[in-house]
Amino acid sequence: MGRSPCCDEIGLKKGPWTPDEDKKLTEFIQKHGHGSWRLLPKFAGLNRCGKSCRLRWTNYLRPDIRRGNFSEEEEKHIVDLHSVLGNKWSLIAARLPGRTDNEIKNYWNTHLRKKLLRIGIDPVTHMPRTDLNLLGSLSSLLADANFRNWSNLNNVLKLQADAALLARMQLVQKLIQVLTNAPTSNLDLTGLLGSASLGNHQLSDLLQLSRLYEGLSNSSLSVHGSIQMPSSLPNLSFQSLLNNNQACTNSRLSLDGDVAASENGTESNGFSADSFVFPTSNTTSPLLPASPDAHTDQTQGPITLSNVSSTSAPFEAWKDLNLDDLSSDCGWKDILDQMSWSSA
Template identity: 55%
Template sequence: MGRSPCCDEVGVKKGPWTPEEDKKLVEYIQKHGHGSWRNLPKNAGLNRCGKSCRLRWTNYLRPGIKRGKFSEDEERFIIHLHSVLGNKWSTIATQLPGRTDNEIKNYWNTHLRKKLLLMGIDPVTHRPRTDLDLLASLPNFLAAAKNLGNLTSPLDNVLRLQADAANLARLQILQSLFQLVGNNSPPYMDSRSSLLGSASLQNYNLGDLLQMNRQLEGLIMNGFLGLPQNPIQMTSGFSDLGNPQLPNNLQAYPESSVPLKEQEMVAQIHGSCSTTEHAMDGNDESTNPLLFSSSAIPTADSTPSLVSASPENASTDQMQDPINSNASTPLEDWEGLDLGGLDNDISWKNILDQISGSNAS
């Protein structure tokens, strides 16, 4: 027999709180402290269960609650913390003064999660998604990446991981281009089988893709493709995240403020990553694991395998059939696509043409 719920008493009010109830609760706690939550409603003259009172107090009435829109820095910090901690909302909330776990959780589910999905990031794993129709989603990727490229916040580096999704998309496309040329198959014939879900693509890990990018850079640098002498820039790669700078209000989170259990958890995650190249200016992650644990940031060495997004992510608009839909073909979409901020001087169509030409000769 399970313990009976605390709120099953007959006649206990549920639902939204009235201003009168709020007033009673605040006045009582200010005067007596909350003490035992179970006894509080009776003592305070409230027809509510203790649990409801606690929730109302901690999420809404408690002094110091910061309400209103989340700042960009807060957003980035939440994303980073989530990448390290997962759905540990209460732990995340301890790092964001004035924000409650409930508020952060809601904000994640209603805003940030969608934002990441739009950028091609799996919000669960924080890694690039592979179930996407990359070509159909390319404009979204590029828009997201371009926005990131324009960021001026000191926390920009935190989201390089997200920017890397766009790089990965490019790498996958490059790989597909090579594959197409190698197969001598017309690029528009079967974009799903040859460009997107190709078996060979699934066999590449990040290291392979990075290597391919380097090879392409070399080709371009050597003028092999007859293109401008500009290598494709990797914004950071997975292995070079630089030294992120945090705003003052987000920098100083003494380790002691993190519950021991979470410290251990973070330490465990941290320990699972062998790279040591993310020492930070004044924010040594060895003493501040929540800030920028390298574990959250895949490296070329760790070559994270591409993950499949969860089924819920496979929305119809993302999985639209490029062949049967009335929409223009993906590559048609590329033409005239503004790559500003990413690859201003490289036309993808030009690359394709050049590769095809050199392959045919």
């Protein structure tokens, strides 16, 4: 919408602030509050635009700002939060008392991002990088003395990524439960999809969620395999999809044991009541098993959700989130935006 004209005005000072300007701004705000940022510089006797004043105050002069180096605890917290929130610096800053979004953003870009890259973690996805020269990354990791206190950082970060995935899976589970009004965690969708209670939009949304769930579970299994799926995640049963013509039409599902050609000529996958394959374009993996015996870390033994959350905070961070936070994640935003029922 409308652009603030204040910074376009000619004659306003730009660049570094002088101690005198800082003093004027601080004294004025302490006495009167900031009120309208646009009018503030005029009343405070500053030849600056309101935007510049706000920035100077919020990022530097505010009395509750904590200066100095980031502690290890803060670093880990930032990584945790970033794995869930992405580049939502203001949200991250809100969970780190005394730190500003600008400070965290700078620290991320100059330190943390590089650290993650060095140890082979993609700082965007928080997944292990796939474009690595493994030997090169190993040597650089070994050479990185900065991580002496995070000796197991690689594992910790993998767990974080896993935990973030699981958190998302749990969210999808919740959404499915809301959509289907299913009371139990062991969700059996038999009959639900065929029932008259589900409208076209809901059916479509449910299928979309199902694909999302599958994508997440595939990521968890194929990329990491270091985490044990918690029993709280649903053992989804999609047998009723077999009998639902609309679902088959919408999603180009094929039936158990059958292989049906889809419109583009590729084959989709069969599924049964015990396992199923979502109608994604190129995956053949079944839904993750709910068995606690599956997918244990070879060297450290099974990792349960409880001890994952004790070593990494995404679950803690997740508790603080609302759907607005989640919807900022582009893929998730699409999903949530398209849910015609979510606001109903």
